[in-house]
Amino acid sequence: MYYGTGNPGTWNPSQRPGKNRWSMTIMARNPETGEAKWVYQMTPHDGWDYDGVNEMVLANVDDHGKTVPALVHFDRNGFSYVMNRETGAPIAIHKYDPSVNWATGIDPKTNEPIVDPAKMTSDGKDVKDICPASQGDKDEQPVSYDPQTKLFYAPLNHLCMSYQAFNVKYKSGFPFVGAIVNMIPGPGGYRGRFIAYNPVTGKTVWQKHDMFQDWGGAMTTGGGLAFYGTLKGMFRAVDVKTGKILYQFKTPSGIIGNPITYMHDGKQYVAILSGVGGWAAIGMADNLHKSSAGLGAVGLNATLTDYTNLGGTLMVFALPSKVASAD
Template identity: 80%
Template sequence: MTKLRIRLRGPSLKATALGLLGAGVLALGAHAQSSSTMGMSATGASTSLETLAKDANQWVLPSGDYANWRYSRLNQINTTNVKDLQVAWTMSTGTNRGLEGQPLVVGNMMYFQTSYPNYVYAINLDNVGQIAWQFTPPANEDAPPVACCDVVNRGPAYANGKLFVDALDGTVFALDAHTGKVLWTANNGDPKQGQTVTSAPLVIGNKVFIGVSGGEYGVRGYISAFDVDSGKMLWRGYSEGPDSDMLINASTTINGATGQPVGADSSLKSWQGDQWKYGGGTTWGWYSYDPKLNLLYYGSGNPGTWNPSQRPGDNKWSMTIFARNPDTGEVKWVYQMTPHDGWDYDGVNEMVLAPLEYQGHTVPGLVHFDRNGFSYALNRETGKPLAIFKYDPSVNWATGIDPKTSTPIVDPAKMTEEGKNVTNICPASQGDKDEQPVSYDPQTKLFYAPLNHLCMSYQAFNVKYMAGFPYVGALVNMTPGPGGYRGRFIAYDPMTGQTKWENHDMFQDWGGALTTAGGVGFYGTLTGQFQAVDLRNGHILYSFKCPSGIIGNPMTYMHNGRQYVAILSGVGGWAAIGMTNNLHESTAGLGAVGLNASLNQYTNLGGALMVFALPTTVASAN
């Protein structure tokens, strides 16, 4: 039975238009793979990346591994010596906008990608003072104006001597990882239709998977699979529409909430008329993969428009966890977290694949911290819910989860509708967590989550769809949550809903988390503090003020016997859209500007890669 427990404890022209609308309305090292080791089937080829990911000296996948753990077995840096960390080297990114990604390390090479204009850098770790190569995609001035919220990018992907990067305008590039030479290009979006791309690709076998952004422009979401050798699109699965477009089999695709097949036209029946054609459900979050089950997992975002009165129904399958066969794209199961979303609670946050103890047995688990403030623990083979809890006790838009339907029990007083200003809704549209990824530590079996803590007022209004123009339909004002703080960093058990410890921050904790075998966790703050915490109790063991606020994700690697921790410093994203787009009205930036109006008193724009390590004398002693 689904459980619920409340724990009480002490962007650019059209991105600016969104704001105004809100205001008034290698050398490759020894570990790199040769082409002969990379098979062509999904299972065989992905094994090569799996093998690389098991080498803790490297960081070859955006999240460190396919399971999205963001955990490292390196332990040279530990709770005793982390206080001695020093800046080992730094590098300017040449950009001023938000940096939401993380570097990769493959052999002796580091790769990272910036916000628009999406510079890609390769650094030989034997000579960090020189850029090995740099690639800049051709500029497309149509893309920044339709980028909500900020012109971010979440990093490159690697496989078989190739680096895969996506540009803001939807162009996909395969680069020679040794030289930066373009091997092929493909198209995954059209900015004139409001489509942009900001997510990190994921490579599984002979396919590279890439989603799409643009839910605030009426973009109909999808995920695309491209051939890693040619760039040919092999399949595309949509978030809404006919079963054939979604690659849903009505008789075999399971609705995880009910345990039954979804039935014919499950999406079409949940939309009025042709609203599904611009129904959002974009796919700009993180992706994970289970090689044993051969399933790709990701979430779809909010439905368009933000005015729920214009789209009666459950609006399937926006706000949904998808489990797809990566070979064919066919959907095995779906689970919708927020039917008929009236708050912009995007469902794109990462799916972490970890073993979970359920009724005396270990089951293949999937854990998801949704924007709506609920944590979901599901059986990742079937989509069956195992445990659902509020991970922030301030959540009030829903009173709980119906144990029969596994759907939220919405408080009618917090349901938004056209022409009505609904106040004190918690969480705000930025959610109790946005895309900032959590980390799972297999030693403590806890999840370490950087979070928001926000509430809002929300006034929906009628809006007309026009391709390439904002399609929002709501005025939002966000405020700090109860207690007056905006950010939390917590250690959390999703099977009990228990928060083991928590740290509060003045602003949202918008950067991702990293855990290590040394018992240390790392994360950054919007004010630019890069922090190391004791995973047992949350005590801050180290803090360094970086040049700009942090919305990127820490990673770690070993080189020449020395462990390094790297983070991209560069404030931006939705959290700092007022700074990046020079907006000042409190409702501008989809309601985010007034919330963080004082952030510029603590940090400034700018991009830098920051790399930390212990002094050589301390490192050699460990």
């Protein structure tokens, strides 16, 4: 059984010295006994809120000509991890967004990130231009693995931030944060990406940029399609090999849901929930207007109201035998 753990509290790392084991960690446990078989900490002494709770995908990968049972994880911290899921040994660790700058790379001896001291947060210090932001290069939106292309299709964020930590005391029932965060679009001025990616080589085969975070999940099919939605509410089918948009439909609200497909009476359908919300759209969902509210998410997506509305609609599409190209 594989799962990840979240960030330590507070968000002020000066209040919790050390590596803060075992936060920000991939856990592998025997489901019958609960005993840990192996653990791997991705972001020791987290100073940026890079939770390690994103999904763990089990796939067989090629490791120097040998097929290995692997666990693949796209972490909030901007690194993709390919682990031998039996032993916990790293097979490949790469930045899946080149803008990542809180760490320069991974130490080959310790397998720990090489943190840039200039991007490390601490009590009373306002650190600018940290990439990614606290929402991470990917948050709750799940990736999809296509066994035909052997690529992962990932809806992503592309954000940077300023982060000012401060001393905070725990009080039951109140937020235990200890940081002021302001988030901005990443380099290039866009906030979202959808990519076809090989985590073993670290190569992005193709990518599409979106104005806002691609906060909904991805789904690939045996017919060579990848489906995903945008915060503006566009639901798309793209070619898994090229990224070309084959079909798109403007749904009533922004999309943070995960597409599914099913058969009924011999016909294939694709369904998606259209209804904006979550951390990415907390300003709209909770009627917040102060830019620093929602830990910076309100200011980041203040213009989202110009493009979509609140809602909650289940959209179901019949999949034709051949999807026509979109203009």
